[in-house]
Amino acid sequence: MTQPRTLFEKIWDEHVVVHEAGSPAVLYIDLHLVHEVTSPQAFQGLRDKGLKVRRPDHTQATLDHSIPTTDRTLPIVDPFAARQVEQLRINCKEFGVPLEDLGSEGQGIVHVIGPELGLTQPGMTVVCGDSHTATHGAFGALAFGIGTTEVEHVLATQCLLQNKPQTCEVRFEGVLPKGVGAKDLILALIAKIGVGGGTGHVLEYAGEAIRSLSMEGRMTVCNMSIEGGARAGMIAPDDKTFEYLAGRPKAPHGQGWNDALARWRQLPTDEGAGYDKQVSIDASALEPMITYGTNPGMGVPISQPVPDPSTAANGESIRKALDYMALEPGKPLLGHPVDVVFIGSCTNSRISDLREAASLIKGRKISPHVRMLVVPGSEKTKRQAEAENLPEIFRSAGAEWREAGCSMCIAMNGDQLSPGQYCVSTSNRNFEGRQGKGGRTFLASPLTAAAAAVSGAITDARTLMQ
Amino acid sequence: MQAINTFSGKAIALPVKDIDTDQIIPARFLKTVDKQGLGKNLFNDWRYLEDGSPKPTFLLNQPRAEGAVILVAGDNFGCGSSREHAPWALMGFGFRAVISTSFADIFQINCLKNGLLPIIVDEATHVDLLASAGGDEPIELEVDLPNQAVRLPDGRTTSFPIDAFSKKCLLAGMDQLDYLLNQDAAVSMYEASHRDRVSTL
Ligand code: SF4
Numbered sequence: 001m002t003q004p005r006t007l008f009e010k011i012w013d014e015h016v017v018v019h020e021a022g023s024p025a026v027l028y029i030d031l032h033l034v035h036e037v038t039s040p041q042a043f044q045g046l047r048d049k050g051l052k053v054r055r056p057d058h059t060q061a062t063l064d065h066s067i068p069t070t071d072r073t074l075p076i077v078d079p080f081a082a083r084q085v086e087q088l089r090i091n092c093k094e095f096g097v098p099l100e101d102l103g104s105e106g107q108g109i110v111h112v113i114g115p116e117l118g119l120t121q122p123g124m125t126v127v128c129g130d131s132h133t134a135t136h137g138a139f140g141a142l143a144f145g146i147g148t149t150e151v152e153h154v155l156a157t158q159c160l161l162q163n164k165p166q167t168c169e170v171r172f173e174g175v176l177p178k179g180v181g182a183k184d185l186i187l188a189l190i191a192k193i194g195v196g197g198g199t200g201h202v203l204e205y206a207g208e209a210i211r212s213l214s215m216e217g218r219m220t221v222c223n224m225s226i227e228g229g230a231r232a233g234m235i236a237p238d239d240k241t242f243e244y245l246a247g248r249p250k251a252p253h254g255q256g257w258n259d260a261l262a263r264w265r266q267l268p269t270d271e272g273a274g275y276d277k278q279v280s281i282d283a284s285a286l287e288p289m290i291t292y293g294t295n296p297g298m299g300v301p302i303s304q305p306v307p308d309p310s311t312a313a314n315g316e317s318i319r320k321a322l323d324y325m326a327l328e329p330g331k332p333l334l335g336h337p338v339d340v341v342f343i344g345s346c347t348n349s350r351i352s353d354l355r356e357a358a359s360l361i362k363g364r365k366i367s368p369h370v371r372m373l374v375v376p377g378s379e380k381t382k383r384q385a386e387a388e389n390l391p392e393i394f395r396s397a398g399a400e401w402r403e404a405g406c407s408m409c410i411a412m413n414g415d416q417l418s419p420g421q422y423c424v425s426t427s428n429r430n431f432e433g434r435q436g437k438g439g440r441t442f443l444a445s446p447l448t449a450a451a452a453a454v455s456g457a458i459t460d461a462r463t464l465m466q
Numbered sequence: 467m468q469a470i471n472t473f474s475g476k477a478i479a480l481p482v483k484d485i486d487t488d489q490i491i492p493a494r495f496l497k498t499v500d501k502q503g504l505g506k507n508l509f510n511d512w513r514y515l516e517d518g519s520p521k522p523t524f525l526l527n528q529p530r531a532e533g534a535v536i537l538v539a540g541d542n543f544g545c546g547s548s549r550e551h552a553p554w555a556l557m558g559f560g561f562r563a564v565i566s567t568s569f570a571d572i573f574q575i576n577c578l579k580n581g582l583l584p585i586i587v588d589e590a591t592h593v594d595l596l597a598s599a600g601g602d603e604p605i606e607l608e609v610d611l612p613n614q615a616v617r618l619p620d621g622r623t624t625s626f627p628i629d630a631f632s633k634k635c636l637l638a639g640m641d642q643l644d645y646l647l648n649q650d651a652a653v654s655m656y657e658a659s660h661r662d663r664v665s666t667l
Contacts, residue, residue: 014660014663017649017652017653017656018649018652022630022631022634023630023631023645024629024631026646026649026652026653028653028656028657028660028664030663030664037496037497037549038496038548038549038550040498040499040500041499041500041501041550044499045643049643051647054653058664065496066496066497078497080497080498081497083497083499084497084498084499087499123663129548129550130547130548131546131547131548131572145548145572146548146572146575147548147549147550147572147575147576147579148550148576149550149576149579149580149642149643150575150579152643153642153643153646156643156646156647157643157646157647157649157650157653158653158657159646159649159653160646161631161642161645161646163629165571195484195542195545196484196541196542196545196568196570199542199568199570199571200571226546226572229542229545229570229571231571231572259662263663295484295486295545297484314483316483317482317483317484320482410493411493411494412493412494412496412497429486429488429546429547431486431488431489431546432488432489432511433488433489433492433511434488434493437492437511
């Protein structure tokens, strides 16, 4: 009998091309996603060395980070962003890489479009010059972010040099309470293990609460693995996974689908397989989570006060964070005024996120002093939302409905906070200045963000739900 | 890539934990298609005032930072975004090594591929180094890659881990891409023998 293996080990073993003594393994990459910000230097590297893209058919480019989310028929005003966008077009044309350009239905945040197009499939290795590539792990793929030099490696050889990471099982036991969702699960995990807790590990999420999540919820969880320091996070594929993929344009069809399905069903971790580390969280005891500080590990249940650095283990970091956030230790977070609400990013910009936010906004007005941006993750999501009349709900409540892109998650495109502003954001990073120089970010779920927009302050969304 | 062997130079300390790559180089400076010219924006938002003038209290604006080649930083340095602009900016400023107790995975890989040496030391040595490199008098450290050792100002040495392959590449100034390109035949064989899976796209 063969040794029982984890999901990760099965994918790893399947993708090792060669592994010479004294060198890292050469790992084959099935899907390479490319965007405008981390690829220009890699394409230039190919050009300088006279190399081609080995497998353009396994490569997909799109525009997301630096593009405006306003009227797409207008030219891009920022000359640097315009140059970067143009450079990606030139590179894709020159090297034969397919590009989902502005205006096409496939355009959007890389980690939203991969699954939507059916490119992301169980058992694959997926990479992108972007740390949130772990999102694709929700499909039972081994997906991780790489730097630009590695982007060049994959473009040229379809392979990466990799040292085998360790494995960590994260179990979310029990049933999630009403009003508590995927974002709260992952924020609770990061608060528990810290922003370096997963370093060197691939996380496999398991347990009843994970199984009960939709594919979109699973993507939200896997997406923020990097915020816990882990390059990859993954979830074993099941019928929900296959149902999501069936009929997607790039998913296998006909006999190919049946063959793939047979392979995919072999992927889940074998009984008796071991992990290097294990973490367990009781999902049934969770509350909506929110961050108060300047890294994603600084999160608390929403009813809790701002922590006191003088009694905390990480006191010096918390003191520095509270200073930046202008928050007082011991004061409640509930009721803290908010200036901006951002619904979007590769963490929470999918149709179910937009529906969730809309369900709370519907029939209400957002607070007059709050600016609310709703930015769908992809053109396809945007069209779906339009078909469901969601933009109307947001607009009539006083929110802005924008074009698809990363937007205020990274604030490269002009969508940004002003110094000192407080923002409840469904994105994934609350680092100093992440949403605009001097801006202050509270990370939370779409429900919590919508509740803050309506009441103009941090609010437990459950108090506004029937 | 420039080969690394042994070098010595001035070390300065930035005793902050969990410094993320958004602090090392804020996103608005990523709208570039080059690797060069990022050193001036290293730690930009900690380094400059609203009007763009240098903030006198920030480390990099002080005389002791002049000519520094080693940065001693708090735990878990380089977390967050995968941007390789972070090591490019550090190298653009003149750094050749960063010392901490731990580095974020992607940042560490990016450093090794660019010839910026990530040096992991134990906690006690780290505390000592943060104190001595953070003092008013500049300190000199000697980095010895072949022996994986750092010579401290008091003459002691401390060793650091590095994977054998990265070490070999750094010592030779070898681009890791060459190794991958040499595997071309094996990759073709792999593609042929895994056609079913590889062709699902
Ligand atoms: S939405 Fe934010 S985190 Fe996601 S890919 Fe874009 S910039 Fe990165």
